[in-house]
Amino acid sequence: MAGASDDSGADLELVGITKQFPGFTAIENLNLTIPAGSFFALLGPSGCGKTTTLRLVAGLESPTSGRILIGGKDVTDTKPHQRPVNTVFQSYALFPHMTVLRNVAFGVSRRGIPDPLGRAHEALRLVELDHLAGRRPAQLSGGQQQRVALARAIVNRPALLLLDEPLGALDLKLRRQMQLELKSIQDEVGLTFLHVTHDQEEAMTMADTVAVMNRGEIEQMGAPEELYELPKTAFVANFLGQSNLFTGPVVSSGENSIIVEIAGTKLEVPKERAQRHSGTVTIGVRPEKLTLLTTRPVAASGVNVLGPGVVTDVSFSGVSTQYLVEMPGVGTVTVFAQNMVFGPVVNRGSEVWVSWTVEHGFGLADDERLEERSEAV
Amino acid sequence: MAFGAFSGETVVIEQPRRRSRAALWLLLPGVVYLAATYLAPLVSLVVTSLKTPDLTNFDIGRYQYAFEIGNYGHVIATYWPIILRSFGYSALATIFALLISYPLAYFIGVTLRTYPLWQALALILVIAPFFMSFLLRTLAWKAIFADEGPVIHFLQSLNILPANAHLNGTPFMVIFGLTYNFIPFMALPIYTSLERLDLRLLEAGSDLYANPGSTFLRVTVPLSLPGVVSGTLLTFIPATGDYVNASPQFLGSTQTAMVGNVISDTYFNLQDYPSAAALSIILMVLILIPVAIYLSVTKTEDLL
Ligand SMILES: Nc1ncnc2c1ncn2[C@@H]1O[C@H](COP(=O)(O)OP(=O)(O)O)[C@@H](O)[C@H]1O
Ligand SMILES: [Mg+2]
Numbered sequence: 310m311a312g313a314s315d316d317s318g319a320d321l322e323l324v325g326i327t328k329q330f331p332g333f334t335a336i337e338n339l340n341l342t343i344p345a346g347s348f349f350a351l352l353g354p355s356g357c358g359k360t361t362t363l364r365l366v367a368g369l370e371s372p373t374s375g376r377i378l379i380g381g382k383d384v385t386d387t388k389p390h391q392r393p394v395n396t397v398f399q400s401y402a403l404f405p406h407m408t409v410l411r412n413v414a415f416g417v418s419r420r421g422i423p424d425p426l427g428r429a430h431e432a433l434r435l436v437e438l439d440h441l442a443g444r445r446p447a448q449l450s451g452g453q454q455q456r457v458a459l460a461r462a463i464v465n466r467p468a469l470l471l472l473d474e475p476l477g478a479l480d481l482k483l484r485r486q487m488q489l490e491l492k493s494i495q496d497e498v499g500l501t502f503l504h505v506t507h508d509q510e511e512a513m514t515m516a517d518t519v520a521v522m523n524r525g526e527i528e529q530m531g532a533p534e535e536l537y538e539l540p541k542t543a544f545v546a547n548f549l550g551q552s553n554l555f556t557g558p559v560v561s562s563g564e565n566s567i568i569v570e571i572a573g574t575k576l577e578v579p580k581e582r583a584q585r586h587s588g589t590v591t592i593g594v595r596p597e598k599l600t601l602l603t604t605r606p607v608a609a610s611g612v613n614v615l616g617p618g619v620v621t622d623v624s625f626s627g628v629s630t631q632y633l634v635e636m637p638g639v640g641t642v643t644v645f646a647q648n649m650v651f652g653p654v655v656n657r658g659s660e661v662w663v664s665w666t667v668e669h670g671f672g673l674a675d676d677e678r679l680e681e682r683s684e685a686v
Numbered sequence: 687m688a689f690g691a692f693s694g695e696t697v698v699i700e701q702p703r704r705r706s707r708a709a710l711w712l713l714l715p716g717v718v719y720l721a722a723t724y725l726a727p728l729v730s731l732v733v734t735s736l737k738t739p740d741l742t743n744f745d746i747g748r749y750q751y752a753f754e755i756g757n758y759g760h761v762i763a764t765y766w767p768i769i770l771r772s773f774g775y776s777a778l779a780t781i782f783a784l785l786i787s788y789p790l791a792y793f794i795g796v797t798l799r800t801y802p803l804w805q806a807l808a809l810i811l812v813i814a815p816f817f818m819s820f821l822l823r824t825l826a827w828k829a830i831f832a833d834e835g836p837v838i839h840f841l842q843s844l845n846i847l848p849a850n851a852h853l854n855g856t857p858f859m860v861i862f863g864l865t866y867n868f869i870p871f872m873a874l875p876i877y878t879s880l881e882r883l884d885l886r887l888l889e890a891g892s893d894l895y896a897n898p899g900s901t902f903l904r905v906t907v908p909l910s911l912p913g914v915v916s917g918t919l920l921t922f923i924p925a926t927g928d929y930v931n932a933s934p935q936f937l938g939s940t941q942t943a944m945v946g947n948v949i950s951d952t953y954f955n956l957q958d959y960p961s962a963a964a965l966s967i968i969l970m971v972l973i974l975i976p977v978a979i980y981l982s983v984t985k986t987e988d989l990l
Contacts, residue, residue: 367893368892369889369892369893388892388897389889389892389893390891390892390893390894390895390896390897394893395893395894396890396893398886398889398890398893400886402884402886402887402889402890403890404887404890404891404905405887405909406908406909415891415894415896415904416894416895419894419895419896419900420895461894465894465895
């Protein structure tokens with residue numbers, strides 16, 4: 310609605326949203342609050358329900374149950390053209406029969422705001438495409454079309470901007486540049502951005518808050534650093550970066566930490582970093598937090614040691630080297646070591662131990678034994 | 687602001703152009719065909735239209751080569767009301783066919799898209815009339831609308847029509863018949879356009895504050911215009927020259943004669959070949975004028 314075009318952005322609140330398609334539940338009891346002016350990323354694998362969530366917010370689908378509030382106002386039963394929301398579609402959906410300029414001016418004209426063409430030129434200057442204003446979308450490259458789609462949405466100064474994998478069609482270099490541009494546009498216009506992506510790096514570099522979605526539900530939500538350093542489920546631990554995960558029984562529980570026995574070795578995890586404190590639990594540690602040792606280290610408090618194991622693979626990747634270590638009874642452990650010295654520290658077949666500071670470990674909430682082992686390959 | 691990084695990449699997409707001798711050879715059969723079936727009769731028609739009666743042989747239907755431009759003035763002066771009527775009937779039939787066909791094509795091409803079986807069935811129903819000769823179908827309408835037929839009886843029982851009313855032979859019936867016979871020619875091209883319509887564009891329209899009516903006018907209609915243009919031409923051009931619907935043997939009467947009926951009459955009954963030929967050429971030129979204007983206004987080369 311015209312009144313909602315103020316420059317400040319608005320809160321988005323999803324309350325108990327469920328969306329069922331015939332014979333298939335795409336979204337299950339989704340609760341989500343996105344504060345005004347924030348850059349929020351919805352991250353998840355293909356088919357987890359990200360597009361469906363955006364379509365519900367835009368009004369292109371209606372929820373089976375639950376309410377949608379934008380800026381505190383219940384919009385669940387309003388039509389898409391009545392919502393103060395604009396979408397940058399995954400497919401761009403530019404009007405092929407209109408020039409770039411007319412495409413961008415479309416929303417402004419429909420709302421009867423004066424000088425739609427002037428505003429469209431302004432938005433096109435923002436995405437550095439004003440010189441192509443007279444072209445048809447078919448005469449633009451994929452990256453240019455994507456920026457037109459962005460301009461067409463931003464020109465309306467919507468309270469809420471929905472971006473559905475808008476950078477998916479771009480090559481890696483352009484994508485990285487566009488990520489920075491999008492972020493700076495968001496700073497500049499101060500709107501609320503809801504950005505959907507399956508690229509974890511994209512979500513982490515751009516967003517203030519990331520929600521990780523899996524099978525129609527949000528597994529975990531928080532600042533990117535928080536999600537990375539303290540994942541609460543195996544899915545998050547492996548979808549956001551890589552993790553080494555170990556499952557075993559809690560053998561003792563102290564004041565500040567729990568001890569978990571993995572293949573005969575006792576490993577300590579701080580209580581405040583573990584979701585569960587008894588029974589069989591899965592604990593984990595990031596590969597770059599591990600130290601590779603060629604001799605059995607002296608037992609010390611505050612340090613976990615696993616080993617000995619055999620190095621099965623060494624791969625050099627520039628800034629770091631990845632080692633795969635086969636630990637008897639535990640499985641494969643991945644270690645990232647910074648390349649501080651020339652060449653690998655150890656070779657294939659070497660006997661090694663790995664150690665990490667207790668504070669770097671985390672305990673997951675999953676209560677089943679993991680069906681899939683750590684994806685760290 | 688930013689984005690300077692990509693301002694260099696300006697992609698100009700050129701239409702691919704190919705030149706090869708093979709293409710010219712492949713064109714040959716088409717050129718020969720056109721020359722034989724279009725150019726030759728056209729030349730013969732022009733020559734005939736300029737002939738004068740044979741002064742050495744006073745039998746009916748004998749003409750000699752001449753350059754009698756006056757034939758044209760003569761037929762225009764005699765038949766202009768009928769020419770005008772032809773265009774009027776045809777224009778009305780085209781408008782009615784469009785008003786009926788567009789919703790029909792939209793329903794089949796867009797609404798039924800998620801039910802492919804129903805869509806196929808509906809398409810077959812649109813084409814089904816072609817399985818029967820249109821002469822028979824038009825005669826069937828004549829029977830249905832006959833003075834003693836069911837329609838007139840029904841309308842009389844409701845006191846909508848007076849006791850001595852008849853429909854056959856009226857302009858209404860001729861326009862009705864033209865509309866009916868040309869609906870498939872209008873509906874199928876429009877269907878083809880709408881069937882390809884990307885529904886995500888309609889979603890984009892509604893996302894950009896356009897209500898359903900506005901989205902229809904600004905997105906759906908322009909994107910289906912190529913179909914509307916083809917359908918309109920496929921209806922208007924043959925309908926203007928049609929001589930079946932308007933003939934007294936079918937739905938018309940002498941009062942509803944169209945230019946096709948006059949050409950047929952002057953040719954077969956009066957054996958006035960120069961007049962028939964002159965009328966045919968006038969009809970052709972008169973159709974070309976509105977068609978050219980129509981095509982330049984709708985700018986199809988931009989849309990197709
Ligand atoms: N109209 C629909 N009918 C049935 N299933 C659908 C429909 N739209 C989406 N789905 C299903 O819902 C799930 C989530 O889809 P989507 O939201 O597009 O995923 P994402 O954008 O995360 O890749 C998918 O399994 C998809 O097949
Ligand atoms: Mg998607």
